[in-house]
Amino acid sequence: MGKLSIVKIGGNIIEDETSLIAFLKLFSNLEGKKILVHGGGKRATLVASKLGIASKMINGRRITDAETLEVITMVYGGLVNKNIVAKLQALNTNAIGLTGADINSVASDKRPVKDIDFGFVGDVKQVAHESIDKLIQADFTPVFCAITHDGNGQLLNTNADTITSQVAVGMSKLYKTSIYYCFELNGVLEDINDKNSVVKHIDSERYKNLLEKGIIADGMLPKLENCFDALNNGVSTINMGNTSMLTQENDNFTTITL
Numbered sequence: 001m002g003k004l005s006i007v008k009i010g011g012n013i014i015e016d017e018t019s020l021i022a023f024l025k026l027f028s029n030l031e032g033k034k035i036l037v038h039g040g041g042k043r044a045t046l047v048a049s050k051l052g053i054a055s056k057m058i059n060g061r062r063i064t065d066a067e068t069l070e071v072i073t074m075v076y077g078g079l080v081n082k083n084i085v086a087k088l089q090a091l092n093t094n095a096i097g098l099t100g101a102d103i104n105s106v107a108s109d110k111r112p113v114k115d116i117d118f119g120f121v122g123d124v125k126q127v128a129h130e131s132i133d134k135l136i137q138a139d140f141t142p143v144f145c146a147i148t149h150d151g152n153g154q155l156l157n158t159n160a161d162t163i164t165s166q167v168a169v170g171m172s173k174l175y176k177t178s179i180y181y182c183f184e185l186n187g188v189l190e191d192i193n194d195k196n197s198v199v200k201h202i203d204s205e206r207y208k209n210l211l212e213k214g215i216i217a218d219g220m221l222p223k224l225e226n227c228f229d230a231l232n233n234g235v236s237t238i239n240m241g242n243t244s245m246l247t248q249e250n251d252n253f254t255t256i257t258l
C-alpha cells in the first residue's frame with residue numbers, strides 16, 4: 001500500500017501571511033502523495049462582520065443560516081481556497097481547489113435539528129475516494145475547503161477538521177494515511193500557558209486522563225474526537241503541532257495512537 005499525507009491548516013495560520021507562505025513552502029516540499037485541507041473560520045467571521053452579519057458558534061460549530069452560507073461559500077470556496085491554490089502553483093505544486101461538491105468528493109447530510117438548529121451544516125456521509133485518487137494519480141494535489149454538499153444541490157458548511165479526518169478515512173481504503181493537524185501551538189499542551197509543555201504521545205488511556213483533568217478544551221475537544229474516530233476507522237498515524245512538524249528537524253509535537 002502506498003503512503004498518503006493529509007495536512008490541515010486552520011484559521012490562525014491562514015490569517016498570518018508570513019506563516020501561510022512558510023507553511024505552503026513546507027507543504028510543497030513534503031515528499032510523496034498529499035492532500036491539503038484548509039479552514040478559514042476567522043476570515044469568515046471577519047467578512048461576515050463587515051457585511052453586518054453576526055457570527056455565532058456553538059460547540060465549535062458555526063450556526064449557518066442562509067446569509068452565512070453565502071459568506072462561507074465566498075470566503076472558503078473562493079477567497080481562501082483560490083489564494084492557497086495560486087500560492088501553491090507559484091511553488092510548482094500543481095494544486096486543484098475543491099469543495100465537496102466538486103467531483104462529488106465529499107457528500108454530507110444536513111445536521112438534523114435536535115436541541116440546536118445549526119442551519120446549513122453538514123455531517124459527512126460519503127467520501128469519493130476513487131474519484132479523489134484519480135486526481136492524485138494524475139499528479140494533482142487536491143486542496144479541500146470546508147464545504148460539502150447534500151447531492152440535491154445544497155452546499156453545506158462542514159468543519160475543516162472533520163473533513164480532514166473523513167477524507168483520511170476514505171483514502172485509507174487505498175493508502176496508508178497519515179494526518180498532520182497544523183496549528184499555531186507546538187502540540188497538545190499539558191499547560192496551555194507553557195508552549196513547551198507538549199504531550200508527545202496520546203493514546204486512549206492518556207486521552208481519558210487529559211479529559212478528566214480538564215486539560216483538553218475548546219477547539220481541541222472536537223479535534224481529538226475526530227482523531228480517535230479516524231484511528232478507529234483505518235487511518236494509520238496522526239500528528240498535531242506547528243507547521244515545522246512537516247520537516248525532519250522538529251520532533252516536538254503530539255502523536256496520537258489508539
Ligand SMILES: Nc1ncnc2c1ncn2[C@@H]1O[C@H](COP(=O)(O)OP(=O)(O)O)[C@@H](O)[C@H]1O
Pocket residue numbers: 009010011012013039182183184185187188189190192215216217218219220221223
Ligand atoms: N491542551 C491544549 N493544548 C493545545 N491547545 C488547546 C488545548 N486545549 C485547548 N486548546 C485550544 O485548541 C485550539 C486549537 O483548535 P482549533 O481552534 O480548532 O484550531 P484550528 O482551527 O486553528 O486548527 C488552540 O488554539 C487552543 O486554544
Ligand SMILES: CC(=O)N[C@@H](CCC(=O)OP(=O)(O)O)C(=O)O
Pocket residue numbers: 009010011012038039040041042044060061062072121122146157158159160161
Ligand atoms: C460547521 C463549521 O463550524 N464550519 C467551520 C468551517 C471552517 C473551519 O473549520 O475553519 P478553521 O479550521 O479555521 O476553524 C466554520 O464555519 O467555522
